[in-house]
Amino acid sequence: MIFSKIKEAFSGKIASIFKSNSQDIDEAIDQIEETLILADVGITTSTEVCDNLRKKLKKEDNITEEIVNNLLKQELISILNKQEYLDDEDVDKKVILVVGVNGVGKTTSIAKLSNIYKNMGKKVMLVAGDTFRAGAREQLQIWSEVAGVECICGADNADPASVIFDGSKQFIEKDYDVLICDTAGRLHNKKNLMDEIEKIKRTIDKNIETCSKEVLMVIDATTGQNAVEQAKAFYDKTSVDGIILTKLDSTAKGGVVFSIINELSIPIKYIGIGEKIEDIRKFEPKEFVEGII
Ligand SMILES: Nc1nc2c(ncn2[C@@H]2O[C@H](COP(=O)(O)OP(=O)(O)OP(=O)(O)O)[C@@H](O)[C@H]2O)c(=O)[nH]1
Ligand SMILES: [Mg+2]
Incomplete structure (x- = not known):
């Protein structure tokens, strides 16, 4: 697995945050934000991701770890998709x-x-x-x-x-x-x-x-x-x-x-x-x- 080291820094923590805070979703999101900052995502971007995550979770009745994970993934992917990734190797010169x-x-x-x-x-x-x-x-x-x-x-x-x-x-x-x-x-x-x-x-x-x-x-x-x-x-x-x-x-x-x-x-x-x-x-x-x- 290419990203095993990064995964260690990120994901295990998010699962455990969610489990220990299952009663209080706001607190869990605060801790997710902290984890993102510690993983070098930066304060501005981490805040943006978590604000969006919070808004989306408000619409969910039954919040599970899977839902949080999937929404977090969606938010992170949408940040990365703000840029276009061109397949431009095959140019003449x-x-x-x-x-x-x-x-x-x-x-x-x-x-x-x-x-x-x-x-x-x-x-x-x-x-x-x-x-x-x-x-x-x-x-x-x-x-x-x-x-x-x-x-x-x-x-x-x-x-x-x-x-x-x-x-x-x-x-x-x-x-x-x-x-x-x-x-x-x-x-x-x-x-x-x-x-x-x-x-x-x-x-x-x-x-x-x-x-x-x-x-x-x-x-x-x-x-x-x-x-x-x-x-x-x-x-x-x-x-x-x-x-x-x-x-x-x-x-x-x-x-x-x-x-x-x-x-x-x-x-x-x-x-x-x-x-x-x-x-x-x-x-x-x-x-x-x-x-x-
Ligand atoms: N593990 C790992 N090491 C890398 C990777 N890319 C480069 N390195 C190592 O990083 C060290 C520096 O690589 P260089 O390509 O010489 O770096 P550079 O930017 O040209 O260095 P300067 O010309 O001195 O500024 C070498 O030991 C490389 O083997 C990578 O993707 N993974
Ligand atoms: Mg060099």
Whole structure:
């Protein structure tokens, strides 16, 4: 079961809350709200979910645990369905810029994406835009060999925008289908680094005109509510199109998904569920909620 860890944090508790409070439904809902907040769903979203839950339960005569569970699931699914989830891998040409803070799983996710596109029969090129961290280029190169795709690297400490510029040129000249750009991890509150990512985005926009472009932000699901701040900051600089939420196989509670979608209106595109190249899935709202409650 993919979400077994998240399920532990969420569902057992809801059942026990309901049992111990079966006389007082308001108190049970208050405790459900608390559980949602503890699972990183965030205060605004947890309150919204529980207000709706309370209204719906008022209409029920005989409230059972099953009814509460089903209504809670419906509320959570409807939050996730506020976003549209597009099946847009099968475009002719595409450039993907991958951004995020340090160590969240950007490079690993790029390997996973390159594998998805390669398996669709696309000609994939990776660009090692992380010229900052020692070993970053080699890490991407190794993954490119695992996936069997091309990898373009720049010189040590080269300006990342210039490496990505070179990658963009080769992508066009050699008629590749998919270009995926790695970038160095950066803290969302470091202005110079955030300006740099804006410049990288501009370089791509200026040099590649006629194809679909996407900024994917990688978020480590173990980060909790701080992930919302990160996403806001990256969105301001690069207008993030979608999120890859990694490490959902670990101790992540995963609730931050709801805040990101509800409060920032950014869709989650993929989830990372392990360290291997095939450990990536499309984000499916219903499956996600069924998996945790
Ligand atoms: N369990 C688990 N580990 C993951 C997942 N995705 C990435 N990792 C691990 O997280 C660690 C960091 O991954 P990287 O891909 O190097 O992260 P990064 O964002 O590129 O890191 P920097 O370039 O240093 O900012 C590695 O040990 C990965 O194996 C995932 O979905 N699940
Ligand atoms: Mg990296």
